[in-house]
Amino acid sequence: MADxxxxxxxxxAIPYVxxxxxxxxxLEFVQADVIAxxxxxxxxDVFVTTGADENSLKNVKAAEGLHITxxxxxxxxxxxxxxxxxxxxxxxxVFLRSSDxxxxxxxxxxxxxxxxxxxxxxxxxxxxxxxxxxxxFYTEDELDDGICPVHKTKPEPVEEENYFFRLSKYQxxxxxxxESGEFRIIPVQRKNEILSFIKGGLEDFSIxxxxxxxxxxxxxxxxxxxxxxxxxxxxLSVYMTGVGFGRDESSFDKWWPADVHxxxxxxxxxxxxxxxxxxxxAGIRLPKALLVHGFLTIEGQKMSKSLGNSVSPMELLKQxxxxxxxxxxxRDPPTFDDGDFSENGLKDRINKELLGDLGNLVxxxxxxxxxxxxxxxxxxxxxxxxxKLEEIRSRMDGMDIHMALESIMEFVRACNKYVNDKAPxxxxxxxxxxxxxxxxxxxxxxxxxxYPYIPATCEQIAQKLGTKITKLDDVAFRPSFTEKLSKGGYxxxxx
Ligand SMILES: [Zn+2]
Numbered sequence: 471m472a473d474x475x476x477x478x479x480x481x482x483a484i485p486y487v488x489x490x491x492x493x494x495x496x497l498e499f500v501q502a503d504v505i506a507x508x509x510x511x512x513x514x515d516v517f518v519t520t521g522a523d524e525n526s527l528k529n530v531k532a533a534e535g536l537h538i539t540x541x542x543x544x545x546x547x548x549x550x551x552x553x554x555x556x557x558x559x560x561x562x563x564v565f566l567r568s569s570d571x572x573x574x575x576x577x578x579x580x581x582x583x584x585x586x587x588x589x590x591x592x593x594x595x596x597x598x599x600x601x602x603x604x605x606x607f608y609t610e611d612e613l614d615d616g617i618c619p620v621h622k623t624k625p626e627p628v629e630e631e632n633y634f635f636r637l638s639k640y641q642x643x644x645x646x647x648x649e650s651g652e653f654r655i656i657p658v659q660r661k662n663e664i665l666s667f668i669k670g671g672l673e674d675f676s677i678x679x680x681x682x683x684x685x686x687x688x689x690x691x692x693x694x695x696x697x698x699x700x701x702x703x704x705x706l707s708v709y710m711t712g713v714g715f716g717r718d719e720s721s722f723d724k725w726w727p728a729d730v731h732x733x734x735x736x737x738x739x740x741x742x743x744x745x746x747x748x749x750x751x752a753g754i755r756l757p758k759a760l761l762v763h764g765f766l767t768i769e770g771q772k773m774s775k776s777l778g779n780s781v782s783p784m785e786l787l788k789q790x791x792x793x794x795x796x797x798x799x800x801r802d803p804p805t806f807d808d809g810d811f812s813e814n815g816l817k818d819r820i821n822k823e824l825l826g827d828l829g830n831l832v833x834x835x836x837x838x839x840x841x842x843x844x845x846x847x848x849x850x851x852x853x854x855x856x857x858k859l860e861e862i863r864s865r866m867d868g869m870d871i872h873m874a875l876e877s878i879m880e881f882v883r884a885c886n887k888y889v890n891d892k893a894p895x896x897x898x899x900x901x902x903x904x905x906x907x908x909x910x911x912x913x914x915x916x917x918x919x920x921y922p923y924i925p926a927t928c929e930q931i932a933q934k935l936g937t938k939i940t941k942l943d944d945v946a947f948r949p950s951f952t953e954k955l956s957k958g959g960y961x962x963x964x965x
Contacts, residue, residue: 478509479725481709483733484521487547488532491554493811494766496783499560500796502732504871507922511942517725519712521566522548523705525688527602540687559792566712568705577716578707579692584752590636596676599625605701633678640747641672654759655742656869657806664742677703706745728757735762761869764808793924794820800923805872817965825962827882832931835909838894848950849904853912856884878919885912910951918945927961934958
């Protein structure tokens, strides 16, 4: 069945809420939001699911450490994440907490039932090494001298009877879906990594734990009061329950499959192997794409608890505007690779590009236009050719939002160069009108193109121009500019 035209469904990973949001969450939320807003500009109906992964053993342990109940901990931290998602401008449709019984549990259990019906779930007694930090089992040879390579802690030996999922059965189908691009993994080096992992052979994995080990926290396994669902199985199904799975079938049919899941490189295996295998088993369509982003180092160093160098985006937002932080996060680190966060880098981008290039352009042109006393502008199109709209679109379609932004900023610089070359302050009459026409249409196009990245600023620019943020199709030089400008303050201040 073909998809309904003009809909776009995107998800962020749902963070564990055992601590407050850090700058890595900001990166992912802004990436998701840029893609979501871009698709709105394409005229599509867009749905964004984000939320909180609350059923993890990590949360139980974190709460024990703080001498509060797990419920108190997740309520407190989920609120922090929700507020943060709002502050960073993530235009989410639903913020789904996986401890929400009404919205989430039945769908998570329905996925389980379908896999069970397909004959892919069986009981087995199991012995393994479990890292609570990773919420994953390790084999001896995956550990560094018995220590988790991610958390530098010793995994707990666990021995109990659990349910297992027949992952091995789906090896060939997964390979085919990924290789053919039916399930796209972006970027291609991640696709290759995961394909070679799959070709190395897949082992069935444990998808439940005893109620005792889970401290009774989590989604119960259907028809077995002794077992709780493995947190990843329940967390992944948030992508479906967010749009109604197990609750509102017409909504689910409208939105599923997801157009893209955005995740960090540390959780690619869960999203590129476990998740599609569960869906294949349950007879549910695969998501269309998985966008895997890199990690941020902090001032050149790995972000870590022991270094205590985690950067709080909520603290940054006391000093910098949402758009300034959003711009930096999309402009500086590449979309598909690791990047570095540095506060000097942030200040630099604000001063040189937001203030120096964009703010300055808008300010100069509006001042010149006002001084000209002219009401309507037209002339030969001398600037539109510098706008590489096709390149921007193709980069956005490939989800390279960092490089798409580079193309847009190139046009901003071209507009500034045009001002310098033409020196409109020395011109008058038809010549002046023509130069202003080109610049006003150029800025109007910029306000639409940059909208996904810095929405509040672009609304402000549009308001100054007397125009509106409409559709991407309106990025084109019209024959004339006739809107009435309105005065206003500067867009950015030097930091
Ligand atoms: Zn670990």
